[in-house]
Amino acid sequence: MSGQILAYLEDLLMPDAVKVGFVPFSAAPRGVLAVFCDDTLKLGPATAKALGVAASVVKRAAAANQFKGKSGAVLDILAPEGLKVGRLIVLGTGKSASLKDGDFIKFGGKIASKITAGTETVTILAELPSGAMKASQAAGIASGVRMRAYRFDRYKTRNKDGDNAPMRTQFSVAVADVAAARKAFSPENHVVDGVLLARDLVNEPPNVLFPAEFARRATQLRKLGVKVEVLDVKAMTALGMGALLGVSQGSEHDGRMVVMRWNGGKAGEQPVAFIGKGVCFDTGGISIKPAAGMEDMKGDMGGAACVVGLMHALAARKAKVNVIGAIGLVENMPDGNAQRPGDIVTSMSGQTIEIINTDAEGRLVLADVLWYVAKKHKPKFMVDLATLTGAILVALGVEYAGMFSNDDKLAERLTAAGQETGERVWRMPLGPEYDKQIDSQFADMKNTGTRNGGSITAAQFLQRFVDETPWAHLDIAGTAMGVPASDLSRSWGSGYGVRLLNRLGAVNYEAKK
Numbered sequence: 001m002s003g004q005i006l007a008y009l010e011d012l013l014m015p016d017a018v019k020v021g022f023v024p025f026s027a028a029p030r031g032v033l034a035v036f037c038d039d040t041l042k043l044g045p046a047t048a049k050a051l052g053v054a055a056s057v058v059k060r061a062a063a064a065n066q067f068k069g070k071s072g073a074v075l076d077i078l079a080p081e082g083l084k085v086g087r088l089i090v091l092g093t094g095k096s097a098s099l100k101d102g103d104f105i106k107f108g109g110k111i112a113s114k115i116t117a118g119t120e121t122v123t124i125l126a127e128l129p130s131g132a133m134k135a136s137q138a139a140g141i142a143s144g145v146r147m148r149a150y151r152f153d154r155y156k157t158r159n160k161d162g163d164n165a166p167m168r169t170q171f172s173v174a175v176a177d178v179a180a181a182r183k184a185f186s187p188e189n190h191v192v193d194g195v196l197l198a199r200d201l202v203n204e205p206p207n208v209l210f211p212a213e214f215a216r217r218a219t220q221l222r223k224l225g226v227k228v229e230v231l232d233v234k235a236m237t238a239l240g241m242g243a244l245l246g247v248s249q250g251s252e253h254d255g256r257m258v259v260m261r262w263n264g265g266k267a268g269e270q271p272v273a274f275i276g277k278g279v280c281f282d283t284g285g286i287s288i289k290p291a292a293g294m295e296d297m298k299g300d301m302g303g304a305a306c307v308v309g310l311m312h313a314l315a316a317r318k319a320k321v322n323v324i325g326a327i328g329l330v331e332n333m334p335d336g337n338a339q340r341p342g343d344i345v346t347s348m349s350g351q352t353i354e355i356i357n358t359d360a361e362g363r364l365v366l367a368d369v370l371w372y373v374a375k376k377h378k379p380k381f382m383v384d385l386a387t388l389t390g391a392i393l394v395a396l397g398v399e400y401a402g403m404f405s406n407d408d409k410l411a412e413r414l415t416a417a418g419q420e421t422g423e424r425v426w427r428m429p430l431g432p433e434y435d436k437q438i439d440s441q442f443a444d445m446k447n448t449g450t451r452n453g454g455s456i457t458a459a460q461f462l463q464r465f466v467d468e469t470p471w472a473h474l475d476i477a478g479t480a481m482g483v484p485a486s487d488l489s490r491s492w493g494s495g496y497g498v499r500l501l502n503r504l505g506a507v508n509y510e511a512k513k
């Protein structure tokens with residue numbers, strides 16, 4: 001790695017190439033103007049005023065394009081007659097009466113998806129047919145713009161034109177009350193920062209983001225007041241973390257555990273805890289994976305990336321809650337010192353594990369981190385995120401993360417937060433019939449079950465390390481990476497989970513002001 005790249009990566013958060021700000025309704029639109037209409041093609045009063053005679057152009061273009069103002073539908077008009085802007089985008093909202101908060105972030109994303117890299121300025125008139133959008137809704141528009149405009153292009157040095165050109169667009173969201181919109185956007189903006197940070201970490205190549213480098217980046221959260229503790233191999237050996245260390249022993253890059261702590265709640269109040277699988281690269285180890293698609297295994301740290309992004313979001317917006325974030329960082333390699341199928345390791349809990357398949361490594365890493373957090377911090381609950389099994393993709397595709405939980409209330413709250421943010425979870429079963437499938441002939445348990453129900457036996461394995469702590473496991477193998485482009489993302493790493501867990505905390509566990 002060249003020194004130049006190192007210097008470039010010094011800051012945890014890369015500045016966005018796009019800029020998003022708020023201006024008053026009265027500001028003259030420049031470049032591209034985006035406005036909203038409902039499914040009766042009605043425009044708001046400020047929008048009608050801004051369009052002037054061009055309002056009739058919208059009517060004619062809508063008829064010609066069979067544009068009916070359905071939610072998310074776009075009418076694109078070049079050089080509209082009677083307007084100074086070069087392009088007018090009309091975005092349908094559908095029935096305005098049925099709009100939910102989550103719709104606005106998608107509207108912002110949809111508009112950003114229509115903007116090409118060369119565009120200098122875009123004005124979004126944040127008005128519904130019924131009148132000015134609320135500050136929170138305008139903030140949603142701004143968040144959506146940033147989420148969709150994100151791209152990971154720091155390693156592209158050539159062909160910087162056309163679709164590869166860096167996007168340097170200034171987006172101005174025109175609102176009735178600029179101060180109120182800025183105030184509403186401030187916490188949301190920090191959450192978007194957290195999402196983009198998680199995406200950056202997932203997108204980084206594995207030669208750059210190995211465990212020590214990942215841990216170093218997590219230490220930058222100290223700037224936000226997060227306490228960050230990094231445990232190296234010596235410290236983890238002293239704790240008896242034989243499950244995690246067994247995975248990492250085959251790599252030149254030593255493993256790390258990072259424990260982050262944000263104390264925004266009352267002193268001494270029991271924390272909530274988030275735990276992430278951070279396998280910086282997963283070859284499968286001695287049970288090596290096929291070559292095709294192995295490059296995707298740089299994303300096997302999506303759970304850890306989410307936890308770091310979440311800690312950023314919570315600390316930056318000064319969430320009134322005590323939070324632990326803990327991540328296990330390893331590289332799973334087939335070296336001469338790598339662990340073998342048949343090896344038996346002793347976890348920090350004292351329970352022994354027979355290794356059947358070295359590619360079922362994520363649960364080994366999590367076993368020690370879950371136990372450590374449960375015993376050391378006695379949290380109200382633990383939620384772990386892991387790109388754990390291919391089987392969850394077979395079951396749920398890329399639309400839902402699999403959720404497993406020993407606590408109905410926590411599961412219900414996660415489900416609700418998923419519906420509200422669009423980062424959805426689907427609850428899967430646990431039970432003694434599944435649990436007994438991981439009993440071992442030689443040790444307390446083995447690290448794989450049979451081919452059937454692979455996501456469930458993986459979750460059963462984790463449950464053996466949470467003790468009585470209320471817990472949920474999110475299998476994000478289908479949602480954290482390689483997902484199709486959407487209104488909110490064109491990035492390979494999705495940053496899944498940051499908005500979900502931020503919402504879970506904000507609604508249920510934070511002291512109200």
Ligand code: MN
Binds near residue numbers: 284358359360361362
């Ligand atoms: Mn694996």
Ligand code: ZN
Binds near residue numbers: 282300387
């Ligand atoms: Zn893995």
